[in-house]
Amino acid sequence: MSVFSGVQAAPPIEVFQLGRDYQADPSPVKVSLGVGAYRTEEGKPWILPVVKKAETILAKQVEQEEINHEYLAVLGLESFAMGATKMLLGETSPAVQENRAFGVQSLSGTGALRVGAEFLKNHMNRDVVYYSDPTWGNHGLIFKNSGFNTINKYRYWDPETKGFNFTGMIDDLENAPEGAVIILHACAHNPTGIDPSKEQWMKIAEVVKEKKLFPFFDCAYQGFASGCLDTDAWTVRYFVEQGFELFCSQSFSKNFGLYNERAGNLTVVVKDQEPIDRMKSQLTLLVRAMYSNPPAHGARVVNLVLQDAELYAEWKGCIKTMAERIIAMRQGLRERLEKLATPGDWSHITNQIGMFSYTGLTPEMCEFLKKEKHLYLLKSGRMSMCGVNNGNLDYIAQSMHEAVTKFQ
Template identity: 60%
Template sequence: MASIFDGIEKGPPIEVFALNKLFLEDTDSRKVNLGVGAYRTEEGKPWVLPVVKKAEKAVVDDDSLNHEYLPVLGLDTYASAATALLLGEDSIQIKNKNAFGIQTLSGTGALRLGAEFLARVMGRRVFYYSEPTWENHQKVFLSAGFTDGHAYRYWDPTTRGIDFDGLIADLKKAPEGAVIILHACAHNPTGCDPTKEQWVKIADIIEEKKLFPFFDSAYQGFASGDPVHDAFAVRYFVERGFEIFCSQSFAKNFGLYNERIGNLTVVQKNPATSAAIQSRMTLLVRFMYSNPPAFGGRIVGKVLNSPELRQEWMDSIKIMSSRIIKMRKLLREELENLKTPGTWEHITQQIGMFSYTGLTEAQVKILIEKYHIYLLASGRINMCGLNEKNYKYVAQSIYDAIQATKV
């Protein structure tokens, strides 16, 4: 029987999820998952933060709470706490009511809401993203109504660091009003962040060219273990007087991946524009998903608004970031001990969950098919997939894959 859906072709698989499926189906005892972007313990298991368990129990046991709809823009107690975490408790922009937050469906939802506003309300059509960047950046902005996407140079495969001269040259070509997507910290996928001096130069160009900075902050606190350190770039731009959007995610730093809890921080020059911005954001949310879920917001809000729980959270993110730093050190040392061709200092110079290894697609293919080590075709690995039981095997496999592809 004919169907109206008969002519639909399958879409391409999403690489990271397809890779995870292959890993789960693999029966080899040596298998290692370096693909999926989630924290793993030394035992390779997901970690529910103890402070999150406490907050969950407190939320469940609170008889004053119910399952009524939240306001369209979410829980104010949560959004205000998230905004203060990003900008600082003593932020002059918060005190002057120039900044506010909107609860969203994780960081992706914050990006989409901000992009929808810029495209549909403000008529922006041009956006710039780093090359490489998180794969969803382009798709989110194009789906929201942007029509003209451009890459600015970022990764230098020769130095395995930032091509800063190329970055600046490309931003200088951007037309007035273009939206510039900037990674707040722990750049995904490279793990390479600009220095403080480089952020100053980036801000100079954005100011000179009258561009609009849209930060993506997915790893605050998770990257270095210090939320203040990881918020430097955003706070510098705000203190300098920029109007910005910043998407925030609490997937990694709270381990709340499936709660989809995010925040869109808006910083403006005049608090008188808040009502108009919020009213248009309200309509956009209503058209897309009506209003956000409550549970994740209540958990994060409870933790951030309680000095005791907040300190426990700080201890947890220190544990996670320290383990990642340790794995970087061990992997680099082992690669160098094996005299693996190439240079490997970038492994420890990078920060956050991901490392852009510099491995080629051919080498990645060997690692997956012969050694059962799963990583993205770009050579990006999740450092959390390493532990003291497997890092030597991974290093040896990388050595072998490089040797097998030597010309």
């Protein structure tokens, strides 16, 4: 017998299994509403034109041997990390101007979360983390595998109102132990699409400061949510202005369409420069043991765009295109559901923002949609709005109407 014969099979990851089921479905009306990746009006992946331009420039630089395939530094491409940090915090951020913010290139947002979590566990003795209920499916696993022994949830989604449970979140944060790490979604909360208002964020910041909690932001959708980089970064910038030290994981998968390039950044903000060199030395050892150093191509694409005014302006236009199409699909879906007199209030579809909508559909409704209507969304009712387009909008709305009517 193999020495590995005792290894037990792990349960499938729902979103990836859903993708496999979709691919195997021969139905001509099938729709993928699970994958967290942008799709065009034609339902196809989109390589941003500005990314194509940047890659053409990089190819010429390789040909002329201006760049090569040598290893990056352990903490990554420094100009990329600094550019990403400035994009998040803003050029006029006090943390940027006082040189007390820095970045660590990571394996997308997931890698940034893992590096940050291990640093907090190993060098800050943090052992308790809170994340929203619900949250992105990987948050708990990342912190568990980083050694956190206490993993808690704070209330977020209110199934009755299909909105934000502000009172529940505040109550849970007020009862969290001092020093706990709090995962906060910077914008376009995944999976609900519901974000606190500015006034609510101010109260959240007040409680986090009072309880001496450590904010760890997850920023996967800057610019992708509202179409504006500054709007989507407001929360993180507010916390910095309030004097917080914090971590923030950044992903360029969505806003650059660089899903498989794993371009990400861990932004670190501290009160003064004094501990930065020591922090970087420990982060270097942590990364060295984890994956040695990050890949270059995606980071170079992002870096080139962030440093070039013309490409940067074009990229912001691409972001706006993606955000506006998703917003339009939200409006279209709500209008159709209301026109069909689908039971319930569907205003939450347009009150939400970003890639995902927490529809409020029950697991049995979602199973019906998958088996009978060939619509593939998570059993929690989370729908990727990127899969909705004018060609399938009527079919999706009619199918949802039938599901709700059947199982209400």
